[in-house]
Amino acid sequence: MVALEISFLAGRFHATPWGRHVNEGISEWPPSPWRVLRMLVALWHRDLPGEEPELFISLLNKLAELPSFYLPPATQGSSQHYMPAPSKRRLVFDTFVIINRENPVYIIWPDTNLSEAEMKMLSDLLANATYLGRGESWADIKLVTQYPDPNCFPHQTGAPLDGEAVRVLATEPGPNILGNLQYDTLLKHKLRLLDPEGSRWVNYSRPSDAFAVTYQQKQRGNPKVNVVRFALHGKPLPRLKDTVALGELARVSAMAMFGRMNGGATSSVLSGKDQEGTPLLNHQHAYYLPTDEDKDGWLDHLTVYVPQGLSGSELDAVTSLCVLNPGANQSEVGLFLLGVSDDSELNALPFGEAKVWGSITPFVLGRFPKYYRTGKPKFRDNGHQIDGPVDQVYREWNLRRALNPTLPELISVEPMASCSLRSRLISWASFRMWRRKGKGTRTPGLAYGFRLEFKNPVRGPITLGYGCHFGLGLFFPQPTSGGMLNE
Structure with missing residues (x-):
């Protein structure tokens, strides 16, 4: 038995699956066996250049057997970057997996037995590993003898699928395994290959909730919170003339977020209607106030003001908003949370x-x-x-x-x-x-x-x-x- 424990020190795993473009926004999960073995090849060339190649090839062939994984709870995130180019900057999307840095990933080869020399070589290589995937995926990788039960397995053809199927690139064992793992992208294109030599695609059964988002109800004291302030960002920002459209979109988004976080429940405070759908008349429910506070004709802030105050679940829903999407091919409006407070504490223009x-x-x-x-x-x-x-x-x-x-x-x-x-x-x-x-x-x-x-x-x-x-x-x-x- 061989097992690796991988702790992502920054809480992120950046890797694009083989054959997919980075701007497709797809994250590799689990880390592919092909990627893990290529990491070992890179470490061997850097730290043990040319030492005991037969031993190293034997180690690679044993680890080419399909492993199982333990994948901790995770979700996905993304960011956008403009990369320098000779003529103009190029927009690139960086999609990544977000993991609690205290919850490691485990890769397990349950039926693989390594010799003492192979085990020492593997341990020495992993001691110098600093990342897995792209360079920003900082990782601490080590051999372990104890691990949780795997939850991601190779799927046998014809067997019932427990979870969701995901294609993962693995390595074919063989005498040319070292050379195959050293193929680079330029050589692949030169040889007109879709996939690297010596690779194989394997269907894995991954938990269907691998990227499920869980919300935690936060315990709060009694201080009244009735104002949530956001700064708007986007290209372009919404026009001051479209204030009512953005205010309506903010209401719809807040109601939808509350429903998602509370099992489809509704909030009369956020909607302005009682449980029968009758509008509230006392003006104590939520105001969604987009404002142009620098008076340049473009909306730059959104204030959600609730005179009667927000409950904990309502506040969680409103503060979870990060984007307003008008649909119909219109530009999204980003929301940057500035803070929450009692209206008596604020000096912003509306207050x-x-x-x-x-x-x-x-x-x-x-x-x-x-x-x-x-x-x-x-x-x-x-x-x-x-x-x-x-x-x-x-x-x-x-x-x-x-x-x-x-x-x-x-x-x-x-x-x-x-x-x-x-x-x-x-x-x-x-x-x-x-x-x-x-x-x-x-x-x-x-x-x-x-x-x-x-x-x-x-x-x-x-x-x-x-x-x-x-x-x-x-x-x-x-x-x-x-x-x-x-x-």
Whole structure:
């Protein structure tokens, strides 16, 4: 019996299966016997150059027998790199297997017996091994006498398959085994070979959950967490005009993640609906607020704000988000988690405190302005058109004050002609004003901007009107004439 224990010191195994392109995003798992023997050949040439070739060939032929493996729990990851080239950089995907560095891989030859000299040579070679696969797969490899039961075996043709089948490249024993293992890719192409001389493809039965992702519920104390902040990254970033589309996508993604992590369960806090599908009306559920905080016209942050607070499972789901995928061949939007906190601890723009606030996304009317049959507007005693733009702002704010009596009185609502960015103005009408789903198309679809002044300073975020839980109707604190925010 011969057994190797392989500990991946960085918790990663980087290797592309023979015959596959690196950009296919396929990881070799288990490590192929062909790769393991080629590693031994490289170590022999480096550390024992030309010593006892007959003994080494005998060792290789014995290890060419098909081994079994113990594969610890693992998952897959990937990164993207631009490789230098003479004319332009070339994008390469690096896909790798992620393993807990405390959980080794074991390769077992249960029926192989080595002589004392072969065992010593193998031990000496492994003592100098520093990686397996590509150079970044740092590894500590050693001979062991104890190992867990294998869970990955060569599959016998016609036998029932226990797990999933995976093709693995192995070595044919024979007198030319050393020469065959020294074939390089250039020689293979020169000889027009699909596979290296002396190699063979073998089907292995790998556990069907070899790359299963397991989630652990984290134990937390009682501190309230109601804000999760992300920075956005992508080429290009989403436009400020598409705020509502990104907010809706964030909601869908958070709900999907919660379902995957909780056996298909739903969260009324993340969805904004109760278990019967009825919308919640108290505005205590999640707001998904994409923001352009440097005012260049491109969204650069996403804030998930939940006034009533997030449970542990809801927080786990939201913080697990790493990408928003709109589909339909549109570019993904990456999410970089900045942190979680209580809104009282934040000073980011949506959470500022001021007496004067200005629109950064349009206030979209949720009701139709009222007119007489003659076409003449209907007015209230205060001179505002009933359900006109200004009237609806006051109505929205008074509804919020009814839910939270500590909010200050709104004393002034002044129209803003356009959204003011660093270098240009954007018409409110140019923003996307409806969600893909919901009943937005039943609203007037009229968009306005306003400057709001309150009796006392008020803390954000302030979002009003249709789509306010998706980034529409969002206000930012406004500077005073001296350039400082209102205190």
